[in-house]
Amino acid sequence: MRVGAVVTKKDDFNISMRKDDILNKILMLLLKALYEQVDVIVFPGLLGCFFNNDREYVESLLRLSIDFRSLIICPGSYFEILNGRKYHSSCIIQNGRILLRQRQIYLSRWERDANLSRGDDISFVNICGFKTAIIISTDIFYPQVSRYIAMSGADLVLSPVAVRKQKQSFNISPLWENVQQNLFFGVESGFKGSFKNMDFNSLSLIHGPLEMTERENGILEIERNNDCKLITANLDNEKRKNAIKKFDVLSKLNIKLYEDMFK
Amino acid sequence: MEVGIGSFFEAFLKIKLNIKKIDKYLNKITYDKKIGRKSGILSVACVQRSVKKVKSVEEYIDILHRFVREAREAGCDIIVFPEYNFLDFYGIIPFSDKISSLFIKNISNENLKFEIEDFKKELYFFELDEKAKKRELSSSKGEDKTIFNILYGVAYPIQRALEHIMCFLAARYDIYIYTGTYLLREEGKLYNCGSLISRDGEILGRQKKLHLTDFEEVLNLSRGDKLYCYDTDIGRIACPICMDATYFETFKIARNLGCDIVVLPIANNEEYNFYRSLRGIWSRVQESHVYGVKSTLNGNILGVKFTGKAGIFAPASLTEKGDGIVNLSKNYEGDSLVIGSLDVERLKAERVEAEYYGDKNENFERDYYLKTYL
Numbered sequence: 001m002r003v004g005a006v007v008t009k010k011d012d013f014n015i016s017m018r019k020d021d022i023l024n025k026i027l028m029l030l031l032k033a034l035y036e037q038v039d040v041i042v043f044p045g046l047l048g049c050f051f052n053n054d055r056e057y058v059e060s061l062l063r064l065s066i067d068f069r070s071l072i073i074c075p076g077s078y079f080e081i082l083n084g085r086k087y088h089s090s091c092i093i094q095n096g097r098i099l100l101r102q103r104q105i106y107l108s109r110w111e112r113d114a115n116l117s118r119g120d121d122i123s124f125v126n127i128c129g130f131k132t133a134i135i136i137s138t139d140i141f142y143p144q145v146s147r148y149i150a151m152s153g154a155d156l157v158l159s160p161v162a163v164r165k166q167k168q169s170f171n172i173s174p175l176w177e178n179v180q181q182n183l184f185f186g187v188e189s190g191f192k193g194s195f196k197n198m199d200f201n202s203l204s205l206i207h208g209p210l211e212m213t214e215r216e217n218g219i220l221e222i223e224r225n226n227d228c229k230l231i232t233a234n235l236d237n238e239k240r241k242n243a244i245k246k247f248d249v250l251s252k253l254n255i256k257l258y259e260d261m262f263k
Numbered sequence: 264m265e266v267g268i269g270s271f272f273e274a275f276l277k278i279k280l281n282i283k284k285i286d287k288y289l290n291k292i293t294y295d296k297k298i299g300r301k302s303g304i305l306s307v308a309c310v311q312r313s314v315k316k317v318k319s320v321e322e323y324i325d326i327l328h329r330f331v332r333e334a335r336e337a338g339c340d341i342i343v344f345p346e347y348n349f350l351d352f353y354g355i356i357p358f359s360d361k362i363s364s365l366f367i368k369n370i371s372n373e374n375l376k377f378e379i380e381d382f383k384k385e386l387y388f389f390e391l392d393e394k395a396k397k398r399e400l401s402s403s404k405g406e407d408k409t410i411f412n413i414l415y416g417v418a419y420p421i422q423r424a425l426e427h428i429m430c431f432l433a434a435r436y437d438i439y440i441y442t443g444t445y446l447l448r449e450e451g452k453l454y455n456c457g458s459l460i461s462r463d464g465e466i467l468g469r470q471k472k473l474h475l476t477d478f479e480e481v482l483n484l485s486r487g488d489k490l491y492c493y494d495t496d497i498g499r500i501a502c503p504i505c506m507d508a509t510y511f512e513t514f515k516i517a518r519n520l521g522c523d524i525v526v527l528p529i530a531n532n533e534e535y536n537f538y539r540s541l542r543g544i545w546s547r548v549q550e551s552h553v554y555g556v557k558s559t560l561n562g563n564i565l566g567v568k569f570t571g572k573a574g575i576f577a578p579a580s581l582t583e584k585g586d587g588i589v590n591l592s593k594n595y596e597g598d599s600l601v602i603g604s605l606d607v608e609r610l611k612a613e614r615v616e617a618e619y620y621g622d623k624n625e626n627f628e629r630d631y632y633l634k635t636y637l
Contacts, residue, residue, distance in 0.1 A: 143511035148634065
């Protein structure tokens with residue numbers, strides 16, 4: 001399976017842009033994904049927040065997806081309003097249909113201040129034989145989310161991310177840490193720019209278990225300082241399973257030890 | 264027959280690592296006067312050391328003493344020794360070449376039968392006492408128990424000597440010492456275990472390794488099932504071991520217990536790789552917002568190569584370069600003492616202010632154990 005993560009530059013997407021201009025940019029990225037023969041594309045976190053509401057954004061993407069029948073799209077994240085509550089959410093769509101909906105499980109400080117609500121569970125969908133889940137932004141900082149996903153047998157995680165500007169460490173993200181302790185694939189698209197007077201600066205990376213990557217760094221592809229708008233990688237599940245044989249983290253869990261972890 | 268092998272080695276090491284002999288040497292060493300502590304600053308030292316086959320316990324004491332003295336002279340409050348901190352005693356053990364050969368074949372799963380029989384014939388040239396022969400030992404799994412029984416035999420004399428030396432040095436230098444790990448034998452099982460010793464030279468507790476490597480499973484070691492925390496005048500400390508840091512759960516439990524400092528001895532039997540080392544304690548420190556103090560053993564012994572950089576880690580926002588590193592050894596081989604200052608009050612304040620830490624989701628967490636692990 002071939003996957004792509006959208007790479008943004010600072011303020012590539014911003015609140016002052018016309019909605020049609022944003023949709024045109026998205027369309028160009030979908031065409032690029034098609035050209036690159038990508039099966040799955042992930043857009044960055046908060047992208048849908050530049051529309052009037054989640055419904056407007058998701059419906060626009062659903063319409064666009066009809067022209068890209070086989071392409072599976074994670075349209076980034078947005079604020080979902082439901083029954084008077086606001087969630088940080090994402091989804092996976094294909095050919096005019098929503099295959100999976102996901103709400104963020106944990107909240108950052110600014111999200112708590114903005115009175116967002118938390119999701120309760122995690123959904124899975126089968127994409128080209130890969131059991132797939134979404135980890136939204138803040139949830140990459142909470143390793144229990146990734147562990148639950150891994151223990152459910154997931155092969156692939158799609159991750160639209162918008163992390164507030166902070167000191168960067170070694171050009172890796174918390175999703176890298178989660179991939180290495182769970183050994184699934186991770187496709188992460190990071191938002192860079194401003195939203196509600198806050199600066200965000202997240203990278204786009206495609207992660208795999210360290211043992212299967214060429215430079216033994218756990219990175220299948222990473223954004224570089226060029227004009228590339230989409231990074232891509234082939235995900236070889238057999239190669240991943242062979243890597244797990246070399247370092248089978250989950251087989252050595254000490255389950256009895258964890259019994260009271262959340263009590 | 265198996266029983267006697269371990270007993271032979273135990274009897275031998277009890278002589279070589281005799282406590283009176285150790286005390287005699289410890290009391291002969293010239294110590295500096297107690298060095299004053301730096302007020303208000305918490306300083307930690309982690310040992311990176313190359314394993315060395317010693318010819319005597321005195322030589323081993325000199326190695327440990329040099330590190331402790333250096334740490335205290337630098338004003339450190341705690342010094343952390345690495346995993347498998349006893350492998351130097353391999354130089355004392357008889358038939359070491361034979362054992363090495365068995366050991367290598369054991370860990371590479373080759374057929375040992377022929378060589379073991381040969382070894383036993385040679386070994387039983389010595390007279391073993393009847394009591395030792397009758398004692399029942401068993402490993403938890405595995406067909407051949409020779410290596411296990413040798414380790415079982417050497418475990419207690421080594422633990423006793425190591426703890427005795429460290430207790431003495433801790434009291435003499437007024438410093439907390441994490442002993443590094445040794446093999447602990449308990450009810451017929453062997454554990455990879457380390458002790459934390461107070462400034463008064465008292466053992467505060469022993470922590471067994473909670474997650475074993477393939478290598479340790481082949482050796483038939485058993486794992487612990489509880490993480491302990493220790494209250495000290497420098498903060499609450501947990502002491503998991505090496506592979507335990509591969510699991511976020513270990514550090515989550517340490518935080519639940521209120522720990523601010525996690526001590527982690529390691530001995531990685533693989534070539535050094537920067538990213539491989541990042542997926543251990545560095546990652547866990549970033550997730551759990553604690554200080555991490557990692558000591559390492561390196562060098563070649565028993566046909567196994569160990570590498571690793573000792574280091575002190577903190578949440579990225581607390582470090583100057585934003586890389587989560589307070590101090591890190593320059594090389595992954597050789598001896599060095601890595602020293603750094605920790606500010607537990609600042610760490611606590613950082614947790615309160617952290618953007619991506621400390622949230623709870625009761626609905627998601629309610630049945631987490633059941634839905635995730637069972």
